[in-house]
Amino acid sequence: MGRVFVCDHPLIQHKLTFIRDEATRTKDFRELVDEVATLMAYEITREIPLENISVKTPVATAECKIISGRMLGLIPILRAGLGMVDGVLKLLPAAKVGHVGLYRDPETLQPVEYYTKLPTDVTERELIVIDPMLATGGSANAAIDVLKRRNCTQIKLMCLIAAPEGVKAVQEAHPDVDIYVAAIDDYLDEHGYIIPGLGDAGDRLFGTK
């Protein structure tokens, strides 16, 4: 069963409060999502492996650590995942970025795939699928399916807000995928919106409603 990490750092929780607030306008919403993504990147990389190296300081040799292991890939789910990419890249500037385009059919709530573009070496990378909202879990599961069909094996999922239903769906479909969230909310309403949530993440990020 994939592990679920709730990133409860006070700075993340403080900023998430303003992200949820309906009075927060597009510019501030976008900046806050970017900042929380950076802070979450700090949490999500906590377990990446290190190796020892020696470094000559001006006065002696220091036994130091350097990040080792697989290179990283960020996979934002379009559109709303784009709002978190730059924030993660601030900490992981060497990561490559692949895109999976999905929208949720408003009637069936099923994800519809419309675009995929992945780095050529994607199978060699440890991947972080990025989407602010994990509602039914359909979109996250579909994006992870896309990656697994391309033989990717090392996948994590990073979201701002999850519904319990979405967490369960991803854990059942992809028990090898760890999930990082800033909050797990109460439930999904009849339209598939996370309650209390933050509304429509894509519309709030891009000012489309």
Ligand code: PRP
């Ligand atoms: C939102 C959100 C997720 C999806 C979550 O995207 O960004 O991708 O819904 O819902 P699910 O867990 O039930 O699949 P949306 O389909 O609204 O597209 P957008 O990002 O283009 O606005």
Ligand code: URA
């Ligand atoms: N997608 C969103 O943007 N918000 C929700 O609450 C659910 C799905």
